[in-house]
Amino acid sequence: MPSRLTRRRTLLTAAGASALAAAAYGSAHTSSRTAQSPRRPAGFPDGFRWGTATSAYQVEGGAHEDGRGPSIWDTFTREPGRIRDGSTGDVSVDHYHRYREDVALMKSLGAHTYRFSIAWPRVFPEGKGKANPGGLDFYDRLVDELLAAGIEPYATLYHWDLPQALQDRGGWESRDTAQAFGDYAAYVAGRLTDRVRQVFTINEMQTFVEQGHETGNFAPGLKLPPGRLNQVRHHAVLAHGLAVQAVRASGRRGTRVGPAENIATAVPAVETAENIKAAERATRELNAPYLTVMMEGRYTDAYLAKAGRDAPRFTDAELKIISSKVDFVGLNVYAPSQYVLASEAAPGFTPVPFPASHPHMASSWLLLGPEVLYWAPRNAARLWPVKDIFITENGASAADEPTPDGTVHDVDRVMYLRNCLMHLQRATAEAVPVRGYFLWSLLDNFEWADGYATRFGLVHVDYATQRRTPKLSAEFYREVISRNALA
Ligand code: FCB
Numbered sequence: 001m002p003s004r005l006t007r008r009r010t011l012l013t014a015a016g017a018s019a020l021a022a023a024a025y026g027s028a029h030t031s032s033r034t035a036q037s038p039r040r041p042a043g044f045p046d047g048f049r050w051g052t053a054t055s056a057y058q059v060e061g062g063a064h065e066d067g068r069g070p071s072i073w074d075t076f077t078r079e080p081g082r083i084r085d086g087s088t089g090d091v092s093v094d095h096y097h098r099y100r101e102d103v104a105l106m107k108s109l110g111a112h113t114y115r116f117s118i119a120w121p122r123v124f125p126e127g128k129g130k131a132n133p134g135g136l137d138f139y140d141r142l143v144d145e146l147l148a149a150g151i152e153p154y155a156t157l158y159h160w161d162l163p164q165a166l167q168d169r170g171g172w173e174s175r176d177t178a179q180a181f182g183d184y185a186a187y188v189a190g191r192l193t194d195r196v197r198q199v200f201t202i203n204e205m206q207t208f209v210e211q212g213h214e215t216g217n218f219a220p221g222l223k224l225p226p227g228r229l230n231q232v233r234h235h236a237v238l239a240h241g242l243a244v245q246a247v248r249a250s251g252r253r254g255t256r257v258g259p260a261e262n263i264a265t266a267v268p269a270v271e272t273a274e275n276i277k278a279a280e281r282a283t284r285e286l287n288a289p290y291l292t293v294m295m296e297g298r299y300t301d302a303y304l305a306k307a308g309r310d311a312p313r314f315t316d317a318e319l320k321i322i323s324s325k326v327d328f329v330g331l332n333v334y335a336p337s338q339y340v341l342a343s344e345a346a347p348g349f350t351p352v353p354f355p356a357s358h359p360h361m362a363s364s365w366l367l368l369g370p371e372v373l374y375w376a377p378r379n380a381a382r383l384w385p386v387k388d389i390f391i392t393e394n395g396a397s398a399a400d401e402p403t404p405d406g407t408v409h410d411v412d413r414v415m416y417l418r419n420c421l422m423h424l425q426r427a428t429a430e431a432v433p434v435r436g437y438f439l440w441s442l443l444d445n446f447e448w449a450d451g452y453a454t455r456f457g458l459v460h461v462d463y464a465t466q467r468r469t470p471k472l473s474a475e476f477y478r479e480v481i482s483r484n485a486l487a
Contacts, residue, residue: 043485045428049436050481051113051151052106052458053393055159055203057089058445060119060138062096067132069125071161072171072212076219085451092446093461099142101468105459106442107149109474110481114151115260115392115438116142117159117203120184127163128180136191143195154390154438155192156200156260157185157243160208160219167220172213172232182242189251199251200260200330200392201243205236205290207262217449227310233289234312240294241321248324260330260392261291264337265376267369269352274342278349282340283379285347295384297323302347328435329384330392333376333420335360336369361416362397363447363454370419374426381432388435394420395440397447400455400471408460408471417473421486439477443468 057073077088095102106114116139120127123135139155146153158181166177181202189199202208211218213232224232240259247257266282268275284292288303289312297319304311339352360367377389396416400408417439428434444457452463458474461467479487 043483044425046484047435048428048484049112049152049390050477050484051111051115051154051436051438052109052442053115053438053440054095054442054445055117055156056119056122057092057159057161058441058447059093059095059443061089061091061094062138063088063090065096066122066134066137067125068119068135069121069127069132070164071119071121072164072167072219073161075164075167076221079221082221083449083451085453087446087451089446093443093463094466095443096138098466099138100145102442103142103145103149103151105468105470106146106151108470109458109478111151112481113154113436113438114146114442115154115156115200117156117161118188119161120158120181121161121163123188124163124180124184125165127166127169127177128183131187136188139192143192147195152198153196154198154200155188155196156203157181157188158201158239159203160212162220171220172209172235173224173228175235175238178235178239178242181239182246185243186246186250189247189249189255193247193251193255197252197255198328199247199255199257201240201247201257202236203260203392204262204332205233205240205259206264206287209233209236225310226307230289230307230310230312234314234318237290237293237322238318241318241324244324244326245321256327258326258328258330258388259291259294260332260390261287261294262332262334262393263287263291263376263380265333265372265379266338266340266349266351267336267371267375269339269341272342275340278340278342279375280379280382281347282338282349282351283375284383286337291329291380291384293319293322294326295323295329295386328388328390329380329386330390331376331380332393332440333372333391334394335365335367336372336375339369361412362399363450366397368416368419370416371423373420374423374432377424377427377432377434378430387433389433390435391424391437393438393440395456397454397456400444400460402460402469406460406462406467406469408469410471410473413471413473414476417476418486421480425486 077083125132143153209232213222213224216223244257264286266279268279288300293299340349343350358367396413398410398413402408441456443459444455444461447454460469
């Protein structure tokens with residue numbers, strides 16, 4: 001123990017120290033600009049792509065329109081006690097009808113990109129079989145509107161709204177669901193990739209698997225025992241791999257595809273060479289049934305040993321599919337999963353528990369730890385051969401009390417984002433290959449089990465009138481985008 005203490009003290013790496021200095025005072029990369037204007041903050045690389053993100057069930061509404069079938073979230077929100085304010089996504093912020101206004105809002109931010117999701121039950125109301133002929137019409141209109149505004153569409157194929165019909169046949173416990181997802185991916189790729197050139201397969205497997213099938217907090221609200229839960233995990237990564245192959249086979253050539261996963265990130269509690277290694281090791285194990293198997297094509301020994309008789313059933317052929325080559329990795333990054341210190345005993349790291357006083361934003365899970373914006377992509381790039389990384393989500397919930405004239409002075413969200421971006425800038429300054437950032441979210445929206453009680457938008461929505469009012473954070477983000485630097 002004492003040796004660890006002394007070693008810890010030496011520890012900010014040279015690269016880390018110079019990048020921190022760069023973040024605070026302007027990097028070499030912007031030195032000519034900094035020379036003229038000494039207080040100008042450091043920049044992001046040229047061509048960095050800035051955008052916002054949403055998902056179908058959270059913003060669209062139009063739940064019963066144009067042949068959409070029910071999803072597990074339609075069912076779940078109707079079960080008493082599931083959603084904090086008893087609400088549903090039936091209407092939400094009515095993006096289905098107000099997308100033109102919403103695209104104009106994106107344009108006013110100067111955003112380059114928009115990440116939205118496609119509702120599987122709009123396209124296949126029964127989950128598989130016969131496609132709904134008008135099921136992609138809304139996305140056709142949305143994509144055309146985006147392109148006309150000069151905003152590049154990035155589509156996510158699955159953001160948790162499983163067709164209820166598939167749940168009735170076993171949902172993610174059934175291998176057929178993974179197959180049905182591959183077929184749906186092929187259909188969408190065949191229809192949209194003339195204009196949508198960037199596709200994400202599944203949003204946050206880790207969240208929908210564990211919140212939906214272990215804690216039961218999210219749809220479909222199950223609490224499965226470990227063996228069945230591991231099989232769900234396996235079917236989720238298999239579905240991802242099948243979708244990658246489907247997009248390659250049915251999409252226009254050159255369509256780029258990858259996951260959008262909430263990488264569980266271990267952060268070195270004190271930045272020493274030993275603790276940095278420990279954080280890498282911990283990150284690899286924390287993601288064993290998700291990103292790690294997707295990137296490495298095998299389950300880690302520690303994962304299989306720990307699962308024992310509850311390990312998933314799988315074949316080598318499935319591992320090949322799961323690890324199909326991706327063009328980029330999307331990382332949803334909010335809070336560190338744990339801080340770690342090195343340990344001489346296996347597995348080589350010790351988690352440091354979050355103390356009761358650890359600060360957080362309006363959502364209790366959103367523990368402050370802005371340095372995760374550095375460590376998540378940095379650990380991923382260190383562990384796996386990833387050439388292009390996108391931060392597919394990052395953002396904050398806040399109290400967001402409008403003043404009498406309807407404006408929201410969300411300085412806490414601005415502070416939060418500024419800190420996150422400072423650490424992201426450290427990553428790009430150290431050549432971690434982060435190519436773009438999608439802020440969650442454009443608009444306040446249906447925040448799953450929290451309903452409308454929790455707000456994540458840059459734009460405030462008055463849910464009674466659907467009036468949209470940009471918050472102070474929207475102005476902040478517009479500045480960041482226009483400078484390509486902290487603001
Ligand atoms: C992520 C989800 C997204 C949103 C944000 C706040 O985990 O992907 O839909 O709920 O959290």
